[in-house]
Every structure is written in C-alpha cells, then in structure tokens.
Amino acid sequence: MAQQTSASGNWSARVTRESSALELEAGVFTWHDPRKIAQSLKRSADTSTRRKSPPFRSAMSMLVFYINRSGKSLDENQKRILEQAKDELRALYGKG
DSSP states (O other): OOOOOOTTSOHHHHHHHSOSSOOOOTTGGGOSOHHHHHHHHHHHHHHOSSOSSOHHHHHHHHHHHHHHHHGGGSOHHHHHHHHHHHHHHHHHTTOO
C-alpha cells in the first residue's frame, strides 16, 4: 500500500514538519551552520517529553531521516553541512 501524499507534497515533509517526538525550529535543516543545527536538534531532543528513544538517538534519527528523504533534491553543499551537523551532534553528546 503506497503512502498517501499531503498537500505539501509528501508524507516525509509532513513528518519533518509535524514530528510528534521533537519540536523542531523552523527551517533548521536549511541553516548553513552545522553546529547551530546540532545545537538546535539537541535542545529539541533534550526538552521533548514525547520522544521514545534517548535524546541523542532521537536527534540523530531526525537528522538522518531528513538527509535520506531529501535524496537527490538536497543541494550538495547543504548535504555536506548536514553531514557535518551529525559530527557536531556526536560531539555535543560526547559520542565520538
């Protein structure tokens, strides 16, 4: 059974926008500062009362989900920034 599309284009955009686990800052994945992106995701994950996983895992999962679902439509420069944000997120949580 195929996923239904929303008015905004597809279900993954809706998940990113309306995540029940994390309340993301508007446009967080379009920012150009990997550290700022990571700090925002950490803040969202640390303060969430609805997430089911530990904060690090929730934040990283949302970031990876966005990268994977953006696919070829994600600008190469922005993809590089988001990949760097993963490293920043690991550092913020002391995971590497």
